[in-house]
Amino acid sequence: MAFKVEQALHMVGGGGETSYATNSRLQEKAIYRTKPILETGIAEMYRTLLPERMVVVDLGCSSGPNTFLVVSEVLGIVGDLRRRLEQKPPEIQFFLNDLPGNDFNNVFRSLERHEKKMEEEKGDLLVPHYVVGVPGSFYRRLFPCNTVHFFHSNYCLMWLSQVPQGLESEQGVPLNKGNIYIGENSPPQVVKAYQEQHRRDFSTFLKSRYVELSIGGGMVITFLGRNIKHPADGELSYLLGLLAEALNAMVSQGIISEDKVDTFNLPVYGASMQEVTAVIHDEGLFDVEQAQTFESNWDPLDDTDDDDIVFDNILNGKNVAKCVRAVFESLIARHFGDAILDELFARYAEKVAMHLLKEKTKHTVLVIALKKKA
Amino acid sequence: MAFKVEQALHMVGGGGETSYATNSRLQEKAIYRTKPILETGIAEMYRTLLPERMVVVDLGCSSGPNTFLVVSEVLGIVGDLRRRLEQKPPEIQFFLNDLPGNDFNNVFRSLERHEKKMEEEKGDLLVPHYVVGVPGSFYRRLFPCNTVHFFHSNYCLMWLSQVPQGLESEQGVPLNKGNIYIGENSPPQVVKAYQEQHRRDFSTFLKSRYVELSIGGGMVITFLGRNIKHPADGELSYLLGLLAEALNAMVSQGIISEDKVDTFNLPVYGASMQEVTAVIHDEGLFDVEQAQTFESNWDPLDDTDDDDIVFDNILNGKNVAKCVRAVFESLIARHFGDAILDELFARYAEKVAMHLLKEKTKHTVLVIALKKKA
Numbered sequence: 001m002a003f004k005v006e007q008a009l010h011m012v013g014g015g016g017e018t019s020y021a022t023n024s025r026l027q028e029k030a031i032y033r034t035k036p037i038l039e040t041g042i043a044e045m046y047r048t049l050l051p052e053r054m055v056v057v058d059l060g061c062s063s064g065p066n067t068f069l070v071v072s073e074v075l076g077i078v079g080d081l082r083r084r085l086e087q088k089p090p091e092i093q094f095f096l097n098d099l100p101g102n103d104f105n106n107v108f109r110s111l112e113r114h115e116k117k118m119e120e121e122k123g124d125l126l127v128p129h130y131v132v133g134v135p136g137s138f139y140r141r142l143f144p145c146n147t148v149h150f151f152h153s154n155y156c157l158m159w160l161s162q163v164p165q166g167l168e169s170e171q172g173v174p175l176n177k178g179n180i181y182i183g184e185n186s187p188p189q190v191v192k193a194y195q196e197q198h199r200r201d202f203s204t205f206l207k208s209r210y211v212e213l214s215i216g217g218g219m220v221i222t223f224l225g226r227n228i229k230h231p232a233d234g235e236l237s238y239l240l241g242l243l244a245e246a247l248n249a250m251v252s253q254g255i256i257s258e259d260k261v262d263t264f265n266l267p268v269y270g271a272s273m274q275e276v277t278a279v280i281h282d283e284g285l286f287d288v289e290q291a292q293t294f295e296s297n298w299d300p301l302d303d304t305d306d307d308d309i310v311f312d313n314i315l316n317g318k319n320v321a322k323c324v325r326a327v328f329e330s331l332i333a334r335h336f337g338d339a340i341l342d343e344l345f346a347r348y349a350e351k352v353a354m355h356l357l358k359e360k361t362k363h364t365v366l367v368i369a370l371k372k373k374a
Numbered sequence: 375m376a377f378k379v380e381q382a383l384h385m386v387g388g389g390g391e392t393s394y395a396t397n398s399r400l401q402e403k404a405i406y407r408t409k410p411i412l413e414t415g416i417a418e419m420y421r422t423l424l425p426e427r428m429v430v431v432d433l434g435c436s437s438g439p440n441t442f443l444v445v446s447e448v449l450g451i452v453g454d455l456r457r458r459l460e461q462k463p464p465e466i467q468f469f470l471n472d473l474p475g476n477d478f479n480n481v482f483r484s485l486e487r488h489e490k491k492m493e494e495e496k497g498d499l500l501v502p503h504y505v506v507g508v509p510g511s512f513y514r515r516l517f518p519c520n521t522v523h524f525f526h527s528n529y530c531l532m533w534l535s536q537v538p539q540g541l542e543s544e545q546g547v548p549l550n551k552g553n554i555y556i557g558e559n560s561p562p563q564v565v566k567a568y569q570e571q572h573r574r575d576f577s578t579f580l581k582s583r584y585v586e587l588s589i590g591g592g593m594v595i596t597f598l599g600r601n602i603k604h605p606a607d608g609e610l611s612y613l614l615g616l617l618a619e620a621l622n623a624m625v626s627q628g629i630i631s632e633d634k635v636d637t638f639n640l641p642v643y644g645a646s647m648q649e650v651t652a653v654i655h656d657e658g659l660f661d662v663e664q665a666q667t668f669e670s671n672w673d674p675l676d677d678t679d680d681d682d683i684v685f686d687n688i689l690n691g692k693n694v695a696k697c698v699r700a701v702f703e704s705l706i707a708r709h710f711g712d713a714i715l716d717e718l719f720a721r722y723a724e725k726v727a728m729h730l731l732k733e734k735t736k737h738t739v740l741v742i743a744l745k746k747k748a
Binding site for chain 2: 101142
């Protein structure tokens with residue numbers, strides 16, 4: 001089971017029905033929701049440095065409409081700022097980063113269409129800019145020292161660099177049987193292994209970005225977390241617990257072997273704000289400018305705020321399943337094979353639908369704005 | 375016939391038998407051959423600036439072994455230099471540029487393998503570096519002002535940004551009947567249209583690179599040209615004239631319509647050194663540090679120097695056809711459809727074989743080292 005997430009993970013490519021590009025509304029909503037924080041972060045950096053040339057990086061850009069949404073948001077923010085401050089427009093160089101398995105061909109081939117659209121909308125007010133692609137894991141260095149003004153990352157930092165080590169006994173017996181993430185019955189070693197992997201990864205992330213940022217530079221990171229003390233009670237545990245249930249049901253019908261499920265664990269972690277800020281403080285490299293938590297309905301197409309309203313739980317279940325499939329398909333297919341995907345996610349959709357009738361669980365999303373310490 | 379080369383052109387992707395990656399030995403030989411000029415150019419820049427961070431751009435990087443060959447050559451050159459000058463190793467940021475249709479996914483997914491190989495070979499002597507991809511035509515701006523230290527381009531600048539305008543009469547009648555490039559019987563308007571397009575494109579290229587280069591920056595460009603005064607007698611005219619002959623033979627057998635061939639013209643130009651240096655002098659932005667011409671056998675696998683030796687003209691013909699197909703397939707398929715490709719290039723291989731029996735024609739390759747004027 002030892003593999004690098006860097007080599008195996010990618011969102012479903014292309015633009016088809018099960019693609020990430022078609023199923024990324026959850027992530028899109030977060031980009032809109034966190035825009036004020038991004039505005040404040042970029043304004044702070046821009047006012048301090050008034051750079052003629054600005055390097056802005058999107059970590060985990062994926063391939064789809066959201067990739068360009070970030071670019072156009074930043075261009076809008078900087079365009080407004082420089083007019084308000086009566087500055088010449090800077091030149092912005094955008095570095096779009098993702099793992100090498102990401103569909104960069106699709107990103108690069110959609111670029112001209114998006115550029116044309118922005119030119120039509122903004123005309124002369126469009127800030128001059130250049131877009132490039134950066135393949136590689138953000139859990140290592142990606143840029144030379146002091147070359148980046150601003151980092152942005154949306155819905156990525158819940159990924160770990162690898163499945164934690166220590167999820168089996170010294171004799172090689174799986175410890176997290178029947179689960180694919182931290183579940184209610186996961187033993188304490190499993191919880192600890194996930195927590196330590198997260199701590200190590202997030203610390204590496206902070207150190208790498210610190211070196212790459214210019215003085216005065218900053219970042220805004222948004223990712224799935226939890227608002228409950230124990231990881232096993234986190235919202236991600238519920239979401240992935242239902243997926244484990246669907247897999248286990250297929251085990252009891254002999255479609256999948258039990259051993260396959262017992263040895264499958266997802267390289268994600270839903271951290272609490274407390275855990276995240278503890279790492280930031282321990283590293284001592286960044287000032288926390290803002291730290292907020294918001295909730296987002298499991299169903300990306302459900303925009304209601306009321307906790308009690310579940311309009312159509314069957315439809316909600318299908319929507320959640322599509323969204324989860326677009327994100328996790330590559331890892332699941334790698335371990336279980338392609339053949340089970342349709343059935344697994346049909347079962348999962350039903351389980352989510354049933355769950356939502358009982359309780360309208362939501363994602364907890366953490367947003368943190370950081371500034372490089374002088 | 376009006377289309378942008380930027381949207382239509384790409385070398386054959388992937389790693390299969392007809393792919394560019396498999397059929398790019400001609401280009402590889404040029405990289406080895408021009409290495410001393412690249413060394414001198416980079417040394418000149420490095421000694422002047424001693425940059426802590428260096429930005430090196432490969433324009434037209436394509437997708438295949440040559441892409442990484444350039445990266446490792448530059449790393450070797452800079453590694454040697456900094457040791458000789460007893461400097462700390464700089465951090466190099468490589469920007470690999472090509473048109474958006476290039477198979478960047480393949481480049482990015484091969485990157486880790488190449489990195490590992492270099493680490494094994496060089497160990498601690500490997501200069502720290504970061505690789506990114508830049509989609510877009512080099513006949514426009516690709517980078518912010520003053521951000522690049524060195525440009526490199528191998529076998530790309532014979533491409534024009536578009537098929538020249540003026541290849542048909544005002545009534546829309548094709549002027550370059552039976553040809554797909556400047557041929558012996560091309561009327562003077564056709565020659566003029568190609569020459570003017572080349573002049574315009576090369577001038578745009580120089581202006582764009584000038585703005586993007588740091589003071590002290592330079593470039594080495596290598597591309598197909600001609601050593602004969604009139605374009606119709608150039609080596610590229612022979613190479614593509616034989617391809618036109620193969621198309622015309624298919625016309626006379628009713629496989630392709632005559633009109634299709636008459637309206638097809640390739641967006642390339644084999645310039646003479648005189649034409650190229652004239653544009654450079656007229657623009658006045660660069661000092662010409664070196665300007666050399668060398669010859670390269672049509673057959674990329676033929677490494678003999680003797681003009682008279684043709685070992686196996688049938689094999690030579692096939693090798694030339696593979697190499698030409700990997701480069702021109704996307705444009706030919708776009709105009710004539712996929713269906714004719716296999717037959718066309720089988721016929722072409724025969725025609726090249728026949729030609730090589732009569733005369734061992736060679737490519738003329740121009741190499742020019744330029745330095746940004748202060």
